[in-house]
Each structure stands twice: as structure tokens, then as C-alpha cells.
Amino acid sequence: MDRVYIADIAEHxxxxxxxxxxxxxxxxxxxxxxLILRDxxxxxxxxxxxxxxxxxxxxxxxxxxxxxxxxxxxxxxxxKRAPSGYELQVTRVKAVQIARDYPITPKxxxxxxxxxxxxxxxxxxxxxxxxxxxxxIIKACRDYFDSNGFTLVxxxxxxxxxxxxxxxxxxxxxxxxxxxxxxxxxxxxEASIGALGKVYCxxxxxxAEKSKTRRHLTEFWMVEPxxxxxxxxxxxxxxxxxxxxxxQRVLENRSEELKALERDTAPLERVxxxxxxxxxxEAVDILRKNNVAFEPGGDFxxxxxxxxxxxxxRPVMVHRYPAAIKAFYMKxxxxxxxxxxxxxxxxxxxxxxxxxxxxxxxxxxxxxARIEEHDLPREAxxxxxxxxxxxxxPHSGFGLGIERTVAWxxxxxxxxxxxxxxxxxxxxxx
Amino acid sequence: MDRVYIADIAEHxxxxxxxxxxxxxxxxxxxxxxLILRDxxxxxxxxxxxxxxxxxxxxxxxxxxxxxxxxxxxxxxxxKRAPSGYELQVTRVKAVQIARDYPITPKxxxxxxxxxxxxxxxxxxxxxxxxxxxxxIIKACRDYFDSNGFTLVxxxxxxxxxxxxxxxxxxxxxxxxxxxxxxxxxxxxEASIGALGKVYCxxxxxxAEKSKTRRHLTEFWMVEPxxxxxxxxxxxxxxxxxxxxxxQRVLENRSEELKALERDTAPLERVxxxxxxxxxxEAVDILRKNNVAFEPGGDFxxxxxxxxxxxxxRPVMVHRYPAAIKAFYMKxxxxxxxxxxxxxxxxxxxxxxxxxxxxxxxxxxxxxARIEEHDLPREAxxxxxxxxxxxxxPHSGFGLGIERTVAWxxxxxxxxxxxxxxxxxxxxxx
Numbered sequence: 036m037d038r039v040y041i042a043d044i045a046e047h048x049x050x051x052x053x054x055x056x057x058x059x060x061x062x063x064x065x066x067x068x069x070l071i072l073r074d075x076x077x078x079x080x081x082x083x084x085x086x087x088x089x090x091x092x093x094x095x096x097x098x099x100x101x102x103x104x105x106x107x108x109x110x111x112x113x114x115k116r117a118p119s120g121y122e123l124q125v126t127r128v129k130a131v132q133i134a135r136d137y138p139i140t141p142k143x144x145x146x147x148x149x150x151x152x153x154x155x156x157x158x159x160x161x162x163x164x165x166x167x168x169x170x171x172i173i174k175a176c177r178d179y180f181d182s183n184g185f186t187l188v189x190x191x192x193x194x195x196x197x198x199x200x201x202x203x204x205x206x207x208x209x210x211x212x213x214x215x216x217x218x219x220x221x222x223x224x225e226a227s228i229g230a231l232g233k234v235y236c237x238x239x240x241x242x243a244e245k246s247k248t249r250r251h252l253t254e255f256w257m258v259e260p261x262x263x264x265x266x267x268x269x270x271x272x273x274x275x276x277x278x279x280x281x282x283q284r285v286l287e288n289r290s291e292e293l294k295a296l297e298r299d300t301a302p303l304e305r306v307x308x309x310x311x312x313x314x315x316x317e318a319v320d321i322l323r324k325n326n327v328a329f330e331p332g333g334d335f336x337x338x339x340x341x342x343x344x345x346x347x348x349r350p351v352m353v354h355r356y357p358a359a360i361k362a363f364y365m366k367x368x369x370x371x372x373x374x375x376x377x378x379x380x381x382x383x384x385x386x387x388x389x390x391x392x393x394x395x396x397x398x399x400x401x402x403x404a405r406i407e408e409h410d411l412p413r414e415a416x417x418x419x420x421x422x423x424x425x426x427x428x429p430h431s432g433f434g435l436g437i438e439r440t441v442a443w444x445x446x447x448x449x450x451x452x453x454x455x456x457x458x459x460x461x462x463x464x465x
Numbered sequence: 466m467d468r469v470y471i472a473d474i475a476e477h478x479x480x481x482x483x484x485x486x487x488x489x490x491x492x493x494x495x496x497x498x499x500l501i502l503r504d505x506x507x508x509x510x511x512x513x514x515x516x517x518x519x520x521x522x523x524x525x526x527x528x529x530x531x532x533x534x535x536x537x538x539x540x541x542x543x544x545k546r547a548p549s550g551y552e553l554q555v556t557r558v559k560a561v562q563i564a565r566d567y568p569i570t571p572k573x574x575x576x577x578x579x580x581x582x583x584x585x586x587x588x589x590x591x592x593x594x595x596x597x598x599x600x601x602i603i604k605a606c607r608d609y610f611d612s613n614g615f616t617l618v619x620x621x622x623x624x625x626x627x628x629x630x631x632x633x634x635x636x637x638x639x640x641x642x643x644x645x646x647x648x649x650x651x652x653x654x655e656a657s658i659g660a661l662g663k664v665y666c667x668x669x670x671x672x673a674e675k676s677k678t679r680r681h682l683t684e685f686w687m688v689e690p691x692x693x694x695x696x697x698x699x700x701x702x703x704x705x706x707x708x709x710x711x712x713q714r715v716l717e718n719r720s721e722e723l724k725a726l727e728r729d730t731a732p733l734e735r736v737x738x739x740x741x742x743x744x745x746x747e748a749v750d751i752l753r754k755n756n757v758a759f760e761p762g763g764d765f766x767x768x769x770x771x772x773x774x775x776x777x778x779r780p781v782m783v784h785r786y787p788a789a790i791k792a793f794y795m796k797x798x799x800x801x802x803x804x805x806x807x808x809x810x811x812x813x814x815x816x817x818x819x820x821x822x823x824x825x826x827x828x829x830x831x832x833x834a835r836i837e838e839h840d841l842p843r844e845a846x847x848x849x850x851x852x853x854x855x856x857x858x859p860h861s862g863f864g865l866g867i868e869r870t871v872a873w874x875x876x877x878x879x880x881x882x883x884x885x886x887x888x889x890x891x892x893x894x895x
Contacts, residue, residue, distance in 0.1 A: 038694065040614060040662070055694040057659065057856045075662020075693065076614060102659075104856040134855040154656035154848045155855060163660045170617045177607065184470060184506060187600045191886040192622075192669050193684055195893045207637045207646070209683075210675070210890055216637070223886055226584035226895075229487065230593050232470070232505020238669060239622050245640070253639075254623055263505065264468065264485040418584045418895035425564040425585060426487045426534040456621040456653055460640055463625045465656075465848035 042076035044111055044121045053108045054079065054123065055131075057158070058099050068096035070128075072107055075163075080114070081107050081123040092128050101140075102158070104131035146451075153456055154465050164292035165452055168285060169441045173237075175284040176258045176435070179277055180235045185260060188227040190220030190236040195415070205241050205253075216241035219434060222364075222419055224261035225395060228430055229422060235260040247460055249449040250337065250387070252438055254458040259392075261432030267366075267376040267394045270431035271352050274380055274390050275308040278350060278435070282306040285444055298446050302383055305349045314355045315374070318343050334360050340387035347383070354378040354393075363409040366396040378433070386443035392433020399423035472506035474541055474551045483538045484509065484553065485561075487588070488529050498526035500558075502537055505593075510544070511537050511553040522558050531570075532588070534561035576881075583886060584895050594722035595882055598715060599871045603667075605714040606688045606865070609707055610665045615690060618657040620650030620666040625845070635673050635683075646671035649864060652794075652849055654691035655825060658860055659852060665690040677890055679879040680767065680817065682868055684888040689822075691862035697796075697806040697824045700861035701782050704810055704820050705738040708780060708865070712736040715874055728876050732813055735779045740810070744785045748773050764790050770817035777813070784808040784823075793835040796826040808863070816873035822863020829853035 039052040056074030063069070068083040085093050099105060109125035139155055149156045156162055180187070193207075193214040205216040220236035227234045237258040244251055260273065282303050285293070293300055313321075322329045325342050329335075334356075335343065344351055355368055358375040365375040377393030396402045402423055406413055441453035451457040456465065469482040486504030493499070498513040515523050529535060539555035569585055579586045586592055610617070623637075623644040635646040650666035657664045667688040674681055690703065712733050715723070723730055743751075752759045755772050759765075764786075765773065774781055785798055788805040795805040807823030826832045832853055836843055871883035881887040886895065 042614065055858070056662070075616075075658070075660060102856040104858045132857045137855050152848075152851075154653075154851060155659070157657060157660040166618065166657075166661065167616060169619075173617055173619075174607070174611055177604070181604055184472065186505075186597060187603055188596065188885045189599075189603075189669070189686055191684060191888055192671075193888045193893060205637045205639070207635045209635070209893055210673075212893060214893055223584075227587060227596075227885060228505070229585070230505060230587040231596065232486070239619070241622075243640075254621060256619055418582075421582075421584060425567050426532040427562045428485070428534045429561075455618045455657060458621055458623045463623060463639055463642060463644055 040076040041072070041074050041079050041119065044077075044079060044119055047111045048113060048121065049111060051108065051110050051126065052123075053106055054081075055106045056104070058101060058103045058105060060101070061096065061099060063097075068093065070096060070099065070105075070107070070125075072105070072123075077119055078160075079119055079121065079123055080117060081109060081125050081128075083125045083128065087124070088126060088128075092125075095128050095130050098133060099128075099130060100134050100137065102134040102137040102155075104134075105129060106131060150451065150457075150462060151465070157455060160295055162452065164295040165441065165445050165447070166455060167292045168289050168296075168445050169437070169453060171285050171289045172281055172440055172444065173256075173258075173437065175281040176237065176277075176437075178284075179280045180233075180258075180260060183233075185233045185235045186227075186231040188220075188224060188231070188234045188236050189238060190217065190223035190227075192217050192238065192241075203243050205243050218242055219257065220259055221261065221432060221434070224259055224432060225419070225430065226422055228261050228263040228428075229426065233260070233262050245460060248337070250439060250442075252450055252454065252457055252459060255450075255454070256437040257434045258437065259432060259434040261430065263428050263430050265394075265431040266429055267354060267378060267431060270392060270394060270433060271310075271312060271354065271378055274352065274378065274392070274433055275310040275350075278310075278380060278390065279307050281440070282444065293445075296445050298444075302348075303444065306383075307349070310350050310352050310380070311347050312352045312354060315353055315357065316355070318353045321346055332357050332359065337385075337387050340381050341385040344381040344383050344385070344387070350383060350389070351381050352378050353381060361393075363405040363411060364395050364402070366394040380433075382439070382443045384443065384446065386439065388436075389439045389443060390433050390435045392431065394429065394431040397423060397427045397429050399427065470506040471502070471504050471509050471549065474507075474509060474549055477541045478543060478551070479541060481538065481540050481556065482553075483536055484511075485536045486534070488531060488533045488535060490531070491526065491529060493527075498523065500526060500529065500535075500537070500555075502535070502553075507549055508590075509549055509551065509553055510547060511539060511555050511558075513555045513558065517554070518556060518558075522555075525558050525560050528563060529558075529560060530564050530567065532564040532567040532585075534564075535559060536561060580881065580887075580892060581895070587885060590725055592882065594725040595871065595875050595877070596885060597722045598719050598726075598875050599867070599883060601715050601719045602711055602870055602874065603686075603688075603867065605711040606667065606707075606867075608714075609710045610663075610688075610690060613663075615663045615665045616657075616661040618650075618654060618661070618664045618666050619668060620647065620653035620657075622647050622668065622671075633673050635671050648672055649687065650689055651691065651862060651864070654689055654862060655849070655860065656852055658691050658693040658858075659856065663690070663692050675890060678767070680869060680872075682880055682884065682887055682889060685880075685884070686867040687864045688867065689862060689864040691860065693858050693860050695824075695861045696859055697784060697808060697861060700822060700824060700863060701740075701742060701784065701808055704782065704808065704822070704863055705740040705780075708740075708810060708820065709737050711870070712874065723875075726875050728874075732778075733874065736813075737779070740780050740782050741777050742782045742784060745783055745787065745804070746785070748783045751776055762787050762789065767815075767817050770811050771815040774811040774813050774815070774817070780810050780812050780819075782808050782810050791823075793839040793841060794825050794832065796824040810863075812869070812873040814873065814876065816869065818866075819869045819873060820863050820865045822861065824859065824861040827853060827857045827859050829857065
């Protein structure tokens with residue numbers, strides 16, 4: 036008899052099938068056992084009646100413990116009260132392995148304990164739901180770009196000479212040379228648009244930040260599109276289309292998981308274009324009107340971002356930041372050279388920046404001057420400058436942080452639950 | 466006037482449009498200029514007739530050099546001789562930037578020169594075609610798993626305590642601890658199946674091998690499915706379905722690129738299930754019959770794999786390798802404990818192993834014994850052993866190397882062309 040997954044149970048109504056999975060919960064009422072089985076695709080109630088099965092089968096139900104692995108054979112019968120619409124009328128139960136003293140019990144556990152047992156904690160319904168939403172978000176990112184003419188370019192993790200200081204870079208010995216783990220694929224994506232027009236990279240990025248906030252991991256995933264012949268406005272158009280697509284896709288395909296997470300979906304339903312677009316100066320005005328102490332010219336902190344985003348019912352795009360606080364490659368605004376053509380997208384509900392990007396400086400001489408102003412080693416950028424020597428074009432792009440997006444869409448208090456095995460300053464295991 | 470991509474040209478027949486891209490080639494015949502424009506989605510011939518445009522427009526065509534960036538406006542007219550079926554009757558040409566002395570010319574360049582200019586070399590038609598096939602292969606991998614009930618789990622790159630010796634591991638300082646860059650996500654995928662049933666990880670992996678063969682990169686991408694309640698046969702079923710899906714998808718969607726690469730597609734068309742399945746011992750017999758010097762018990766070299774795969778018209782699966790040459794976690798064959806339930810899939814045409822995997826040992830006591838036999842630090846595997854303590858199940862998985870797959874499908878002599886910015890022992894730039 037072929038094994039069936041719980042997600043496909045409806046196709047087998049009235050038939051005898053075998054399910055394989057783990058015991059989520061059980062209860063007994065004398066001559067009946069009710070086992071809740073989960074198999075990674077769903078959960079289902081399996082009913083064992085003493086009258087219908089042999090004694091060994093009934094007895095094994097008594098021995099089964101939480102997280103024991105088992106195979107259950109029975110008939111699929113409709114049950115209107117069940118979340119899946121079905122339950123299994125069991126004819127046979129086979130224990131694969133009895134789990135003794137599973138460490139995660141229904142009682143409250145501390146975060147450190149759960150993180151130490153992350154390899155098991157993942158099995159909890161809440162963590163499983165988050166991972167499925169994460170999967171959906173990543174698939175939505177890729178589907179969006181793949182169906183809009185972008186080509187994936189896997190940019191390198193190992194990069195040579197540290198371009199912007201080594202303080203937040205992880206370093207490794209590379210056959211006698213020093214190599215650094217990439218914090219972004221942008222410079223390489225910029226090279227790739229010359230070949231492919233529209234590209235995106237999508238991989239892990241690394242930041243050796245000694246920061247212990249709820250928004251920082253040392254290893255996190257980022258998706259970064261880059262488009263030739265695109266200016267800041269095009270970039271904002273792309274960002275709002277892209278982000279809306281992701282949110283709407285999750286709402287469409289993962290309503291069950293969002294429900295399990297008790298996520299109020301109303302704020303997510305509002306995430307549709309157009310997003311409000313305000314300048315940095317306008318954002319500073321918002322802070323002033325709200326009596327937030329803020330030194331104009333500086334970057335926004337998490338609290339500032341929250342106040343700004345609270346003025347709007349969907350993500351807000353803040354553009355034209357002071358050039359002084361932005362990277363050397365960012366193009367200056369033609370109307371005010373003290374401003375950079377950068378844009379951050381701030382998520383609602385206090386989640387802050389999920390997208391950062393902008394238009395890149397495409398002029399060779401200007402870029403050389405910026406590299407000098409920033410006191411960067413010119414020779415490290417020789418290949419990057421080549422892109423301005425040979426057929427340079429206006430171009431833009433941005434990066435979306437996956438873990439922050441998962442945290443926002445699932446409304447989680449901390450990014451550590453957004454990735455299967457989070458890496459934080461003091462967390463390298465399991 | 467909106468910008469149009471060359472790939473969408475057919476939608477604009479008879480209309481005036483603007484294309485933006487780079488000059489691939491040009492020629493003149495007195496009162497006509499023929500510009501070949503490429504924009505990352507395709508190439509098209511643009512015809513400029515002196516009689517139809519102003520003098521400045523005609524003159525700028527003379528100034529345009531290879532890889533100059535430009536915008537061309539004109540009318541889309543059908544042209545049966547053109548690969549795209551269309552050409553552009555130009556009304557206006559605007560040079561964005563004139564490229565001076567583009568270093569890659571139609572003459573032959575050495576590999577080192579091209580690799581040093583990888584950021585520009587990507588623009589060549591051959592490299593662009595390879596990157597598009599790579600994109601298609603990766604998309605096919607994800608589409609296969611996403612549509613067959615697998616959940617993506619992004620396994621960590623930073624891993625603690627080196628489990629199997631540090632000689633081929635890249636090491637980094639992790640806030641005072643040592644961390645190593647992952648060579649596989651398998652152990653973490655094994656943990657994730659307890660939550661999700663069927664999972665895959667897909668990310669960069671790292672190997673500090675001092676090897677300079679045509680099949681090795683220090684940084685390469687691997688996709689690794691892992692399935693609960695699956696044995697070696699299930700694993701081989703999955704491998705042949707998966708690999709066939711990828712190859713057929715590329716044939717379907719990337720015939721143009723394969724043609725540009727002059728790839729004979731007949732051998733690829735034969736990549737359909739079932740694949741032949743032979744044991745290691747049978748493979749050794751093949752070597753003996755072909756008078757290949759080979760010491761039974763050892764692993765196959767590239768030359769051995771070629772001889773074995775030449776006996777078949779499609780990929781061949783070799784299973785039941787000597788346990789002594791396989792990893793500690795591999796389950797032993799029940800009929801012969803000197804053999805491990807591992808499988809390698811060898812690609813045809815001399816490309817050798819593209820998939821390696823097998824059934825994992827699920828029994829706690831046996832696994833503990835293996836860890837001791839292999840002289841591995843038990844405490845590093847405590848969390849991994851937990852998976853055998855709490856609801857262990859038979860399970861299997863494998864890893865497919867993306868770069869080797871790209872090399873095979875494109876029939877390339879070396880993996881260095883299969884990834885945008887390859888990292889090799891002596892190659893960390895650009």
C-alpha cells in the first residue's frame with residue numbers, strides 16, 4: 036500500500052491508506068485512542084477503536100509518546116469538525132521508534148533552551164508555519180524576477196581586498212591570501228547587467244556586527260535586483276511592485292500558516308501599489324512634528340523608522356538621503372548634490388527598513404572622485420571602474436533582507452525565528 | 466516613448482519604439498549603417514539609412530565602437546532573414562557612452578586574460594548563453610521541488626566544530642570562536658525533515674581543496690533534497706526524476722542558447738527515466754572488462770567514471786559502495802555490512818559524478834558506534850544524535866552540484882565558465 040501525505044488526504048476519501056509521521060498528541064477514552072499524527076504536510080486525527088483492531092495494535096497506542104515515529108494504516112473518512120476535513124479510522128498502527136523524554140514539552144521554555152534545541156524546536160507548529168511562510172516568500176521573490184525578464188546571477192561569497200573597511204567583515208585564509216565574505220552581491224550584479232540587462236542575485240550575506248538587536252543576524256539572506264537603464268523612479272516602481280507581489284502571494288497561498296501564527300492580515304492586505312514616496316527631508320519633518328529628538332543629516336534609527344512608517348497605511352519609500360551617510364557608489368541628486376539618489380522602504384508595524392537601494396553613479400570621473408573622497412583603495416575598484424569605461428549606462432537596484440521580511444509578514448518579535456538555524460553573535464550552534 | 470526589450474519585439478510590429486543596449490557589431494555600406502544592438506534579452510539589426518535620418522544621427526553611427534551604450538528609436542519591421550524575425554528601421558540614434566578600446570576583441574584571448582576580465586567577458590554571446598542555461602537549471606531544480614511538496618530550508622554556512630577534519634574547510638574567526646564554512650547542508654536538512662517531511666537546501670558550499678582540475682571550484686552551489694521515510698530505492702527514483710526534469714526543461718526553454726553553444730542535444734534528449742542502476746561491484750567489473758587498472762575497494766577517478774558511463778546511453782546510478790570509503794552517517798546494506806547504501810549518479814559524455822547521496826543511518830546505537838569508529842568528536846554530534854533519539858525514521862537524500870551540471874548540459878571543457886565569478890585556488894578576482 037502506497038504511502039500518502041496528509042496534504043493529499045482528500046484524494047483518498049473512503050480508501051485504505053498508510054500515513055507516516057510523528058505523534059503530535061494523543062488522548063484516550065477507554066475503548067478509543069485518538070492519535071494526532073503530523074507528517075510535515077499537515078496533521079490528522081487517527082481513531083483507534085478497541086473493537087476494530089487486534090490487541091497489539093491497541094496496546095502500542097498506549098506506549099507511543101510525543102514525537103515517536105509511526106506508520107498508521109486506516110480508512111479515510113470525512114469529518115466536518117476536523118481542520119483537514121478528514122480523520123483516519125485506523126486498522127493498524129506500527130511504531131517506528133518510541134521517543135523517550137522529548138525535551139520540548141507543552142510547558143513554557145526559555146529562549147536559550149529552545150535555541151539550543153533548535154533542531155527539535157523546528158517541529159513545533161509555530162516554527163513549521165514560519166518556515167513555510169519563509170519558503171513562500173523566497174519562492175515569490177524568485178517567481179517575480181523569473182517572470183519579469185530577470186536572469187539570476189550567483190555572485191561570489193569570497194571577495195578580495197576589503198573595500199569599505201574590515202570591521203564588519205568575516206575574514207578567511209584563502210590559500211595564503213585574505214578573502215572576505217560578501218556583504219552584498221551588488222558590485223557583481225552591476226557587472227552582470229552589461230551582459231544580461233536585468234539580473235538578480237540571491238544568497239547568504241555576512242556581517243560581523245557586534246550587535247544584539249532583534250533585527251540582526253550575522254548570516255542572512257538577501258535578494259538584490261539590478262537593472263540597466265533604470266533610474267531612481269524606476270527603482271521605486273520595481274520595489275513597490277515586487278514587495279506587493281510577495282505579500283499578496285503569501286496571503287494567497289499561506290493563509291493557514293498565517294492563521295496558525297495568529298497574524299492579523301488586514302495590514303498585509305493593504306500592501307498594494309502605489310506606496311507613498313517621501314524625501315528624507317520630509318521624513319525629518321515628520322519626526323519633528325512628532326517631537327522626536329533627531330539630528331538632521333544622520334541616519335534613522337529603528338525608533339525613528341517606526342514613527343515615520345506609522346504615518347502611512349502601507350510601506351513607505353524614503354528617498355534622497357544625505358549623500359554623506361550613503362555609500363560612495365550612490366549617484367547624487369542632480370538638483371542637490373548633497374543628496375544621494377538612494378531609497379529605503381520601511382515596512383509598517385514597526386519593522387523598519389526591509390529594502391535599501393538606489394541609483395548608482397555611472398560616470399567614470401565622478402566615481403573616481405568619490406573613491407578618492409572616501410579614501411578607498413583605487414586599485415581594488417579597477418574592474419568596477421571598467422564598467423564605467425565600456426558602455427556605462429544609468430542603472431539602479433536594491434536589496435531586500437529575507438529575514439526582516441519574514442519577521443514582518445509573520446509579525447515576529449525577533450529575526451532569530453525566521454531562519455532554520457540562526458547565527459547570532461553568541462549563537463553558532465546547533 | 467516607452468523602452469522595449471528585444472525579446473518582446475514581436476509585440477510591437479509596425480510601431481515606433483526605443484531600444485536601449487550595447488553595440489555588438491556594426492558595418493556600413495556607404496549610405497547605410499547596420500548596427501547590431503544587444504540588450505541582454507537578445508540582439509537585433511538596426512538599419513540607418515542616410516536618406517531617412519538627420520546628419521548628426523548618421524554620423525554618430527560612425528563614432529560608435531564595440532560595447533558603446535546607446536538608445537535607438539525606430540520602426541519594427543519584419544525581416545525573415547533575421548534570427549528574431551525583425552529588424553529596426555531607425556529614425557534616431559543616441560549614444561549614451563562611447564567605449565574606447567574595449568579589451569576583448571574578436572581575436573583569440575588566453576584564458577587568464579579572459580578570467581581577469583570576467584566582468585566584461587560575461588557580455589560575450591557564449592558566456593551569456595551559459596548564464597541563461599545556468600539560470601534555467603537552477604529554476605528547474607527549485608520548480609521540481611516546490612511542485613513536489615518539498616519545503617526549502619536555508620541551512621547555515623557558519624558551522625561549529627569541524628566534524629570530519631579541517632583540511633578542506635575554510636575557517637573564520639567568529640567573535641573569538643572558530644567557525645567553518647559549510648561543505649553541505651545535509652546534517653541540518655536531516656534535522657528539518659522532522660518538521661517538514663521533505664526538504665531541500667540550496668546554497669553555496671565551500672571546499673578548500675588544493676586541486677586544479679577542470680571539475681573543482683572552491684565555492685560552488687549545491688542543491689540537496691532530504692526525505693523522511695525514504696530508502697535508497699526511493700532516493701534513486703527521486704534522483705532520476707529530478708535530473709530528467711532539469712535536462713528536459715533546459716531542452717524545452719533554452720534551445721536557442723544550446724544552439725549558440727553548438728551543443729548536440731541528442732545525448733540530452735535521451736536523459737529520461739529509468740536510468741540504469743548498477744552496484745559498485747558491477748561497475749568494477751566494467752572497468753576490468755575494459756582493461757582499466759583499478760584497485761577494487763577504492764573510489765572511482767574521473768577516468769574510471771568515464772569508462773563506466775560510456776557503457777550506457779543516459780546517466781547511470783552506481784550504488785552500494787564500499788562502506789570504508791563513505792561517510793560515517795551512511796547506512797550499511799542489510800545484506801552486506803561492508804557496503805554502504807550510497808549512490809552516485811554519473812553523467813554521460815565524460816562528465817562524471819553530478820549527484821552523490823544515499824540512505825542515512827537512522828539507528829542511534831549504530832550511529833554512535835560509527836562516530837567512534839571514525840574517531841570523530843562525539844559531543845559535536847550531540848544534536849545530530851538527538852534526531853535518532855526522538856522519532857527517528859529511515860531517510861535519504863542527495864546533493865546535485867550545479868556547476869558540474871551546467872558544464873555537462875552546456876558541454877563545457879571546464880567548470881570555470883559555469884558561474885558568473887568563479888573562485889579557484891588561484892583565482893579570487895575580479
